[in-house]
Amino acid sequence: FLAGAALAFFFIIPVSLKFSALLNDWMNIELLWDVNDYYSLVVMVTLAIGALFQFPLLLVITGYLGILPSSKLRKGRKLVFVIILIVAALLTPGDVIVALVLLTIPLYALFEGSILMVAYVERGKARRQARVEERRKKRELDRDSAKEKVASALGKGKSKKKPTSEEDREGG
Secondary structure, X not given: OHHHHHHHHHHHHHXXXXXXXXXXXXXXXXXXXXXXXXXXXXXHHHHHHHHHOOHHXXXXXXXXXXXXXXXXXXXXXXXXXXXXXXXXXXXXXOOOHHHHHHHHXXXXXXXXXXXXXXXXXXXXXXXXXXXXXXXXXXXXXXXXXXXHHHHHHHHHHHHHHHHHHHHHHHHO
């Protein structure tokens, strides 16, 4: 959130305002800025972009829960890029292409990073699951071998006793 807010506050808003001022000078239009409008623009754009930078965290959480695997994220790259362009165009103030690019590139980089993080989380879950399965199989093998030992011990004891009792029966 703080990285997104800093990007908006230190780069996107100043570039947009400078471009707007240059455009107004070039067109000989007097620029009348209202303090309330300026502050609301700064606050809203900063908060919106900061909140938008939380999206990769949401992707990683859904990937961890198994709702959105990395394979689906990889397949949806083109669609996500178009969505990022649309959202960036809606969030950046004015008609500044530079501000649009300043927001699109980090957002798409965060999306790609979230794909890598989801894949990393999936591999970690698979390794943990494999270790759990390995321990379960080992416990089953240990339990089966213990049962076999008990059965063989009981069987040996019975086989020794049976001939003795048969011998006793035959002899007695």
